[in-house]
Amino acid sequence: MKLTVVGGGSTYTPELIDGFARLRDTLPIEELVLVDPAADRLELVGGLARRIFARQGHPGTITTTSDLDAGVADADAVLLQLRVGGQAAREQDETWPLECGCVGQETTGAGGLAKALRTVPVVLDIAERVRRANPDAWIIDFTNPVGIVTRALLQAGHKAVGLCNVAIGFQRKFAALLGVAPGQVHLDHVGLNHLTWELGVRQGGPDGENVLPKLLAEHGDAVADDLRLPRQVLDRLGVVPSYYLRYYYAHDEVVRELGTKPSRASEVAEMERQLLTMYGDPALDEKPELLARRGGAFYSEAAVDLAASLLGDGGSPVQVVNTRNNGTLPFLADDAVIEVQARVGADGPVPLAVPELDPLYAGLLAHVTAYEDLALEAALRGGRERVFRALLAHPLVGQYALADGLTDRLIAHNREHLAWA
Structure with a gap:
């Protein structure tokens, strides 16, 4: 089995490597290729990756290359974990929207649109x-x-299948609070990427008892603290929203906070400098503790589980993935991409049935899906008016003057990445 990681020079990669090494019985990789145009970073990350494999006794080989075509040749699966423009572009995504009084974040709102415009053409070429x-x-x-x-x-x-670590993060958190193994926790996880709710927490499997009411009653304060939302919000909703919902449920509060502290991008950039220095130490043969603060917790385990199910029979039968709606949420088009529990096998994911959603959730999902339609159109075809339309449609923007100002800023800060600008 050959796997290729595009963006293999990322400081995330040792988290992935550690998972591949620990879970080699689930996903028996024979050849792993790390591809990245940044040869200096790739050398550091690749060296640590080989040492991690050696320490844990993994028999597979790890090679590195900046030649994408050579790297993906004969690969059974290709993992994409790239960041077009690097942390410098992320820094801009997190700052210029604040000039208009809007959330500055790399995946949500205007910053998220900028990232999509930079990323979609590159990913389609790959x-x-x-x-x-x-x-x-x-x-x-x-x-x-x-x-x-x-x-x-x-x-x-x-x-293609999309993967996010939000669901597995919740699963591990809830399992710890309940005092059970993670495999005993099944989430009724519904929504779009970075716009999801845990409608139920089932112990024992997809048909197990819903222990979410008990979880909120006994541990609601801890869950609310993690989400940085008031406990009363969880009690009133009766569900657990993704932490990305705070950008919607407490938008103005978040904007005020973001205006008073360094950007997350600047914090991550400093972590990356430290991590790359650590990775260059020939004595280091395990992922450093600092990497846990970098983000992407449990990404490796989710990736192993998904790849194992797609390429064989080693993964969990039901996983949270991003895939085509195909009628799962009847108020969305079939070709919308949703993030839900699905049965995953060699033919790909098949979403599990979802109960009728409360309009409180269905309405926001429909709204953001309309934005995503327009965002993808802008990413594929370009043009100022398409960018404006996508921003005007976004529930975190929604006013023509804001959309105009954000459009000008987005284009000004991303010209080098936009072929049409």
């Missing part, structure tokens, strides 16, 4: 080269915004 190399290869997308990027891939006919 996917075409993967298809030429091996039309049977699966593409697993961890690149944000996952929902829009996955929809672009599926719309172009690629064998």
Whole structure:
């Protein structure tokens, strides 16, 4: 089995490598290729990756290359974890929207649109080269915004599944609070990428008892603290929203906070400098503790589970993925990409049935899906008016003057990445 990681020079990668090493019985990788145009970072990350494999006794080989076509040749699966423009572009995504009084965040609102515009054309080019190399290869997308990027891939006919670590993070958190193994916790996880709710927490499996009311009654304060939302919000909703819902439920509060502290991008950039220095230490043969603060917790385990199910029978039968709606949420188009529990096998994911949603959730999902339609159109075809329309449609913008100002700023800060600008 050959796997290729595009964006393999990311400081995330040792988290992925650690999972591949620990879970080698689930996903028996023989050859792992890390692809990245940044040769200096790739050398550091690749060296640590080999040492992690060696320490844990993994028999597979790890190679590195900046040649994408060589890296994806004969790959059974390709994982995408790239960031077009790097942390510098993320810094801009998190700052210029604040000038208009809007949330500055890399996957939500105006910053998320900027990231989509930069990313979709690059990912589609990579996917075409993967298809030429091996039309049977699966593409697993961890690149944000996952929902829009996955929809672009599926719309172009690629064998693609989107992956996010929000659900597995909740699963591990809830399992710890309940005092059970993570495999005993099944989430009724419904929504779009970075716009989801846990409608139920079932102990023992998909048909197990819903212990969410008990969980909120006994541990609601801890859950609310993690989400940075008032406990009363969870009590009134009776569900657990993703922490990304805070950008919607407490928008103005978040904007005020973001205006008084350094950007997350600047914090991550400093962590990356420290991590790369650590990775260069030839004595280091495990992922450092600092990596846990970088983000992407449990990403490796989710990725192993998904790849194992797509390529064989080693993964969990039911997983949270980003895939085509196909009638699962009847108020959305079939080709919308949703994030739900699905049965995953060699033919891809098949979403599980979802109960009728409360209009409180269904309305916001429909609204954001309309934005994603327009965002993908802007990413594929370009043009100032398409960018404006996408911003005007976004529930975190929604006013023509704001959309105009944000459009000008988005284009000004991203010209080098927009072929049409």
